[in-house]
Amino acid sequence: IPDLLHYELGAWAPDDPATSLYAGDWSDAGQFLRFDMILNGLVNPPGPLALQGDTYAPFLYGPSPVIGFVEFNVDLNVNTGGEVDAPEYRYLGNVGRFGGRVDHPDWFDRAAVCGADIDHVISTAPLVDRSGEEFHIAFTGDNILAVNHRLGNSDDTFEADEAWAVSASWLHRAHAFERFSSAGADGIYEPPAEFIFRHHQDVDQTTITLIFPLTNLAAAQARGEVEEPNNGSDADQASIHEGLKNLTQSVAAIPIGDPTRQDPVFQTIRPWESQTASTYLDPSAWDVNIVIGMAYDTIDPFGAIFAPTDVWPGPIPGDFNANGILDADDIIEFDVFLSDNDGSALTDADGVVNGIVIIPNFGPNFCMYDLDYDGDIDNSDRKEIVIMGDLNFDNAVDVGDLAEFVTLLLNSATEPDPISPSPSVEKFRRANFFADDIINGKDIPGFVDRFLAE
Incomplete structure (x- = not known):
């Protein structure tokens, strides 16, 4: 089951881009973005999900494919970009499944609380369609172009301690822009890129790495070519800057008063009329959200392409006001x-x-x-909303609970037998901040923090 441990995102400076993108250093002056996503266990690339044909084979490369989306809010403006066609697969359409809201000013009131909030109408609240993403990674096997085995045997199953280089059109500019963009014939900007899947057997973790040009100069260096001017095409030298620059050019090409500007979806691209693409080439400043999941054995009759198993940022289950505690x-x-x-x-x-x-x-x-x-x-x-420190069950943590906690502490209370009266079991659970089998000094900091939070 795909389980996200952490990620890293920033600017990357390869030693010699024409030779290898992967030998280098993190550097603020780097001309490439680098994104590493670290997952628990052995996780393999996804096979096709019948999104671009009839082939449904998500387990083509192994039993644990990762499927999902990583969104990058490049300009930190939640009102630009987004997903208008299938928000039910994105972060804002799924984080509510994990039982709470997240403490993020842009996403707190835009996430779907229930499935009915996903109505595919961009102007109705909550604004599930408008996460602010300019670019995203779409982990779906339909867009894999080639697989190169770097480490391990050469069969078609990704196995322990192997490394694969997967060439795929997984890096997409936000689809909300497409109807207004002058990029290509259909406004799509989805340049092919290489994704490294590397399993480290010693720690049993899988790292997925993307290194991609921030500028066309970097793209030229990687390809051993002369820099081309930005042309909005993802078929030659492609970069984050080119994809963003095309947004500015596309909005400017739509005349003031044109009915296109009245389209509600136009609001996702309109601010780019006055934004400068080169301002937003520091990946470490971007906002990121992630939803990943597992594949269904067969095509889901309701059209779902994966079952979400993890999100980032993730809520505390039961924390509906995102204040960091259950109260x-x-x-x-x-x-x-x-x-x-x-x-x-x-x-x-x-x-x-x-x-x-x-x-x-x-x-x-x-x-x-x-x-x-x-x-x-x-x-x-x-009953899942457990108020830690509330030992007299009055839904508050106050002086009454302090006396109860001191009593448990002085008696070095141990975990009651499960058949004990439920108040005894529940009281221990609420006092055991260190999550071991005894109430002692290790629980004091947790209780004090919770007591002072009231």
Whole structure:
């Protein structure tokens, strides 16, 4: 199951771009972007998902393909760029599946809370279609052009300690721009690039690396050519700068008063009329979001191309206000949602007021408040909102809890037998900040932080 550990993004300076892009150093003066995504375990490139034909073979290169999207907000303007065709596959369309909101000023109120929020209408809230991305990586096997085995045997299965160079058209400029862009015949800017998949057996991690030119000069150096002027084409020397410069040129080519400017989607490209592409060539300053997942054994009848397994940034399950802790406000929000939707013909599949909201069409549909992800929103989900430090169960952490904590601390309380009365088990759980089998000095910092947070 694809599990994201961390990523690195910045400017990269190869020692000799014409010889190898990979021997070099991270450098603010580098003319290439480098993106490394590190995943837990052995993860292989994805096979085709029948997105550009009838072939569905996601496990073509191994049993654990990574599928998903990495979005780059290059200009840090959430109102430029985005995904208008299939936002249900992107970060804002999936982070709610993980049970909370994220503490990010641009994405907090744009993420889908439930599947019904993804309505493919760009102007309706929440603005799931508008993450602000200018470029993204689309990990789908349909766009693989070639595979070169660097380390390991030469069979068609990516195995432990192997390294593959995958040539693929996975780096895309945001699709929201395409109808307005002068790039090519269809506004698409998807230059081929090389992605290295490297499994490190000693730590059992897979690193996926992309190194790509920030400028056409860098592209020329990598190809051993003379620099070409920006022409908006992804078929020759291609770069981040060229893709951005084309946005500015494309908007300028649409006359003031042209009906095209009234298209709601035009708002995703309009600010680029007054933005300078060269200003945004520092990858370390870009905003990043990631959603990755696993493939279905067969084509999903509802059209889903993957089942999300991880996101970044990820929420704390049950933290609906993204303040970093589970507290009474989260319980109140949960209770309000359950009360407002229980028995609703639109959001409760059984239409009965019974303390349970059954998510219609669960799977394609979801809801952030379904914390145990079983398709029902009920008291079992409410119990998942555990207020650490609340030892007298009044939904607050105060002096009453301090006395309870001191008692447990002085008695060096150990984990109760599971058959003990539930208050005893739950109280230990809420006092055990260090997550071991005893209440001791290691739990004091956690309790103090939580006590002072009220």
